[in-house]
Amino acid sequence: MKKFVLIPDSFKGTMSSTEICETLESVIRKHFSDAEIVSIPVADGGEGSVDCFLTALSGEKVEMSVKGPFLDDTSAYYGLIDEGKTAVIEMAAAAGLPLVEDRKNPKKTTTYGVGELILNAANQGVEKIVVGLGGSSTNDGGCGAAAAAGVKFYNAAGESFVPAGATLKDIERISLEGLEKTIKNVKIVTMCDIDNPMYGAHGAAHVFGPQKGADSEMVLELDAGVKHLAEVIKRDLGMDLAEMPGTGAAGAMGAGMVAFFNSELQMGIETVLDTVDFENIISDADYIFTGEGKIDSQSLRGKVVIGVAKRAKKQNKPVIVIAGGADENLEEAYENGVTSIFTINRLPEPLEISRHKSKENLEATADNILRLLR
CATH class of the missing domain: 3.40.50.10350 (Glycerate kinase; domain 1)
Structure with a gap:
């Protein structure tokens, strides 16, 4: 055989x-x-990634209500595989372009719902969370997701708020003290197949902003916001992420995953191969x-x-x-x-x-x- x-x-x-x-x-x-x-069907981390993992490994869909790109209630799901030890999340489920339809506006859209998915999975007691980047409608540097998980962002008046693309420039201080403990105990791997930096000509806003609805003026505004975020992350969290490959992915969500969730950025196929135990699967393959x-x-x-x-x-x-x-x-x-x-x-x-x-x-x-x- x-x-x-x-x-x-x-x-x-x-x-x-x-x-x-x-x-x-x-x-x-x-x-x-x-x-x-x-x-083993493969997806790049965008829409359909969870279903691909569930097809390859079987598992369970966890459906829940989260905040969508404009903080409206929306239904989303993630997958539990490996006997419930690993959760697979695609950010497109809560912050994807299809969810905004004809309302594209990366100045206002948020990744808050993605953070809700991550937190829910962590509270399930998983040991590992795989987050797929791709197909996003956002340019908030992952700040929305971080806020949902307990990270605090403060403005000049000392008030905490949830930053979006237009308000990244208002961040005066970041505190990780409130990050939920369950998240700190989970290994998080982010699937990221692009090597764009956070900002600049090849960064999140300039390369991906237009497809999310940004005109040339908005691109400059978004880019300045992401640059400011990078500076605050460097000062408050001690991480210089500006030029790290992949940090510009999905509206600089790549940077947010590293800075706020202590995540590793990994090529999507490497994540898939590790997750499905590829070496063992092919050991007796013809x-x-x-x-x-x-x-x-x-x-x-x-x-x-x-x-x-x-x-x-x-x-x-x-x-x-x-x-x-x-x-x-x-x-x-x-x-x-x-x-x-x-x-x-x-x-x-x-x-x-x-x-x-x-x-x-x-x-x-x-x-x-x-x-x-x-």
């Missing part, structure tokens, strides 16, 4: 990682009816299938394919990549553990046409690979 491990990223805009796993499993069953198949929409130079920077291949290489396991497309000069991928790369597009067609045939093309490509393996 053959064992297949399926761990693809999504094909952005065409197929989710869960759909890819289901398609591959269907094709494998045609050729190896008694195969053992382990599916083939590992992974892939993404396009494998290129970005893929070689620790994204899903290379993250999987590097770990598989240590056990000398074959890694088969199926992608929508592939750049030239991918020798580095092979050096890092990839065995072979197959692209699914069978005809030279524009993406606008081929994207509608993604499932059909994936099935055909997988079928050809499985015929060879059989």
Whole structure:
């Protein structure tokens, strides 16, 4: 009996990682009816990440009411896996762009609800919390989430308040004394796949502000607020985070996770592989299938394919990549553990046409690979 491990990223805009796993499993069953198949759909920390973990590991959904981006009540959930020892939270559940609909305004939106999710999970007695960054509507540096967890922010008048993008500039002092004890005892890992700094031309506001509704004037205002936050964090908490890669993620939520929650920022795929105990899963595997929409130079920077291949290489396991497309000069991928790369597009067609045939093309490509393996 053959064992297949399926761990693809999504094909952005065409197929989710869960759909890819289901398609591959269907094709494998045609050729190896008694195969053992382990599916680990991967998400980047944004919307759908919790469901991917629950699909891979099973577990429990915890639903609760939290404050949304404008402090209105909204329903959200997180996942409990590993027999309740680990919680998986996606910030998009409480602060995501879809929640603001046509009211985009990163000067006013808050991550407060994300902090409520984190606190609730900590109070469940978990040992570890995984927080996925991505798809946020906010630019508050994680201050809202921190406030929900007990961190205090004071203005010039000595009054405590919950900072948002427009009021980061009003922070005069930060105190961690009120941070809930249950959070202090939990290891928190933040999934973060970008390396942007907190502020500046490549920072949170300039790079991601426009997609959240910020015009050029607002971008400058938000950027100045995040810069001020960085200065207060450095003075009051002794952390110089301004240039730390990833601190600009999700409206500088990356910085907030480090400063207020003592979290480690980690590439999403590394977090997934650690959480699912990947080394153990592949120890008796015959083939590992992974892939993404396009494998290129970005893929070689620790994204899903290379993250999987590097770990598989240590056990000398074959890694088969199926992608929508592939750049030239991918020798580095092979050096890092990839065995072979197959692209699914069978005809030279524009993406606008081929994207509608993604499932059909994936099935055909997988079928050809499985015929060879059989």
